Each structure stands twice: as structure tokens, then as C-alpha cells.
Amino acid sequence: MAALSTQCVVGPVPFKDVAAAVDDDRSSPPEEHGDIVSDLPSSTALGMVLRQYRGSWVIQERVTGFISLQRRFTPRPGDVLLASPAKCGTTWLKALAFATMARGAHPPAGAQHPLLRMNPHECVPFMDELFTAGQDARLEALPSPRLMHTHMHRSLLPASVTHNPDCKIVFICRDPKDMLVSLWHFLKGVRPFTFADLFNSACEGKSPNGPIWDHLLGYWSASKTSPDNVLFLRYEEMLIDPVGHVRKLARFIGQPFSHTDEAAGIPADIVKLCSFDKLKGLSANKAGSYDGKIFNFSHESFFRKGVAGDWVNNMTPEMAQRFDTIIEDKLRGSGLTFK
Known part of the structure; x- marks a missing residue:
């Protein structure tokens, strides 16, 4: 395999490698915003208490983290934030974005690539969870350029991110029916409830991080008014042309593939490394678990079918x-539309 272009930015680094070396000055959820949470409208759905915060129904335990993130998070030039509703291709997008941005330090065809030894969620941090757990120091410890992820509605993001031309946001969505089915299969292992329970909550707009339509519209509208700062992706379209979408992603984040990269087959190598079958078959994704601060998920649970139309x-x-x-x-x- 030919060498990667030296023009390429090197970064980001795997989050797990950095986080392991950070001794947080706080290791428990922030409590200073508890009074705000107690005054918010509440609802019980799927065995969870939700609070309505800025129009979004949020798991109660996450609200203080969201407020802390809004007040404490300081973006840096070059930050890339991946955003998505739950179960819309998040794991795949994390892998593709990490492999694309880190290709200078970690050629995608290399035998020692971080994605071969750790789950994509261990490479790209979920910033909501870090602030919920009071572990935002781990995010600050990451060298630039940072690659992060959120399930937050755009309306919940701090203005320092949404109005910052130096920050890029990549949003992925899928057919809402497939999203619901995938979410049910994912959550029922930690919270027993029927699909009808989830379906009815979603129809009412009161599922976690609901309403789904507001989640979609926030990023969709931003992608139309600020296309240089918000990239809107569809899971189904990415399945049809993954290499083309990796090229689009690379251009959007300011790291387009050079002629040398293309001749070396780098875009195709990234897609191959991050394919559903490749990731699902790795030992790192067959064993171990991901600590979501509120829930704990097996690595294996992130890889069910990876198809469209399973609804x-x-x-x-x-x-x-x-x-x-x-x-x-x-x-x-x-x-x-989703027709």
C-alpha cells in the first residue's frame, strides 16, 4: 500500500488511550443544577423518568450533564462533533469519521489500527455521558483535532458550538421506523418493555431524546442555512455508496483525499475497515462492555443487523x-422526507 499523503492532518487520537491516563478532579455527576431539574415538566416512559428541557424529553439523570455542558464546554478550532438520534448509524459513523481523520497516523489498512483493538465508542467519546458523570476533564485532555459525539438536539448544544464557524457538525439519521425497531432491540436488554410501549411513546413525542421530528428538523434546518458547518447524512444513502460518502465526509471536515490517497485506495480501505461485517467479527466487539454512565451495554449489542427496512x-x-x-x-x- 502506498504511503498516505503527508498533506493530511494527523489526528484524532483514540479517546480510550487518553482517558485512561486522566485523573478527574470530579468523579460524580454535577449537582449544582439539581434545582433546575426539579422544576422541569416530567413524564414516565419505558420505566424511565424523563424531563422536558428546551423542548426535548431527556432522561432525568442526563439533564444536569446537559446544563453543565452548555455552561462549561469550550470548543476549539478543528473540533468535529458527530450528532445523531440513537440507533441511526452512530457506531458506523464514529468508525468512518475516526478512520478518515486519523488516517495520517493510522493507515486504514494497517495491522495496528485502533479500530482493530477497541470498540468505535472507545475511540470517539460521547460528550453527553462525560458531562453527566462529571468527567469532562477527559474531554479537555484530548489533543486537537478532537472528534466527539452527542445525541443532543441541536437546540441543546451550546451557542459556542452552533454559532462557531470553526466547529463542524456531522449529523446522521435513518428511516424513523428502523430507528425505533433498532432502539427497542438495543434497550430491551437493560430495560424490559414491549415494542408497543416504545412505539406509543415515540408517537407522543415522549421517547428519550424525543420528539424525533424536532431532533431531525433542528439539524436539517441548520444544514440548509449553514452547509459549511453542518453536514446532514442519511444512513440508507450511505449503505448504497459508502465510499462516496467517506469522500464527502473528508471534504466537509477539511481533510479531502489527495490524488495520492485515491491512487492508494485509501477511501475504499476506510470503508472496508469500518464495514459492518468487519467490525462485528472483531474480538474487541465480541467481548467487553461500554459504560454509558446510566446504562451498561455489551460491545456486541452495537452490532445487530446493520440493514435498512428491518422495521x-x-x-x-x-x-x-x-x-x-x-x-x-x-x-x-x-x-x-422519508418516502
């Missing part, structure tokens, strides 16, 4: 019609 195996035609009608109504006039 037909879990959702009745009547449910699909109801949900499609709700989504279509909520998105009407925006230009965003």
Missing part, C-alpha cells in the same frame, strides 16, 4: 402507517 419484521402495517403519517405531518414544508 417490517417488527411493526404492523397499521403501526407503520400511523407513524409515517405523524412524521410526514411534523416535517411538512421542511423539504425533509
